[in-house]
Amino acid sequence: MTLNLETKATFPVFTGRSGENDIKWREWDFTLRAYLAAREMDVKVYLPTKDEDVPPMKIAVPQMDGNNQPVVNQQGQPILIEQESSNAKNLRWLFGFLALQTADKAKRLIQEAYQKHGENGAWAYLELRKRFIPDRIVCKHELLQRFFSWKMIKDDLDDALGDFSYLVSRLHEVGSTVPDETMIAVMLSALPERFDIFKATMAHESASRAYRGEALTWPQFEEALRNAMLRSAHDALRPCLWP
Structure with missing residues (x-):
């Protein structure tokens, strides 16, 4: 379906x-x-x-004549007109x-x-x-995202997962609950480009679960991410193992 x-x-x-x-x-x-x-x-x-x-909503583009050539003014400059962008x-x-x-x-x-x-x-x-x-809520979650993005630069995802979970647990201790949906959204936005396929897969998975009245939990997401990390490491070694 x-x-x-x-x-x-x-x-x-x-x-x-x-x-x-x-x-x-x-x-x-x-x-x-x-x-x-x-x-x-x-x-x-x-x-x-x-x-x-x-x-x-609009961009400036050269005006074209019947021969599909730019129309110019007296100074020889193309005459620009506003035209809808593709966006x-x-x-x-x-x-x-x-x-x-x-x-x-x-x-x-x-x-x-x-x-x-x-x-x-x-x-x-x-x-x-x-x-x-509210700004205070945005700042709270953006703080998590900035920290996690910094960990991503170090390219140690396993270490980053541990530190991220620790920060979230500290927020829980002081009464600032971070739901699984938010943790997952923050995590997805911080992942480096090589995980774009994984991010797209998780977006589809979340939408599919929402359609079924379910929700993707943090443990499920963490397991999926670790599996993606293992596959990425395995693919990186493939040229060495199978020349």
Whole structure:
């Protein structure tokens, strides 16, 4: 059975009600990222962070004549015209998708974003993120992510997993609960490029489990990551073992 992520039945609706805490947002946001990955859309482009620029809806391109040659002005410079970029259609599509998958407070915010920014879905996502993730919560999880990314630079994933788990346990001790979904999302975002296939696989796995009403647990994710590490090490040795 092919997982269809285009219907409300397989994707949660985010309302932004007071009863929906940070965990609810992160579940919704993580599923959205998995959805974009499934449609082969660049998450980094279409879901920018708070501090990143939102991609423009239009770009300047040379005006072409009937012979498909650039039209120039008196100074010999090409005349530029605004034209929709290849991203524009996807940004409009993303905006419509956000409008369908939100309700109540969140939907009203999307409507406000439309009035302010037009059909740029990236702006709509930023408005949701700014409203529903308090800075203190964002900073807490970004601290974990920065630390883990630093461990990744050292290229010792096994050591990084141990240190990451220790940091999370310390947060639990002081009453700051980090759910499995958040730990997994932070971990995925910090992995180096050679784990891109693994990250895509985990995104699909998480979406599939959500469809079945299940959730990927931290122990399951950790085991899958360790297996991926072993496969990566084995592949690196293959030229030496089988010349």
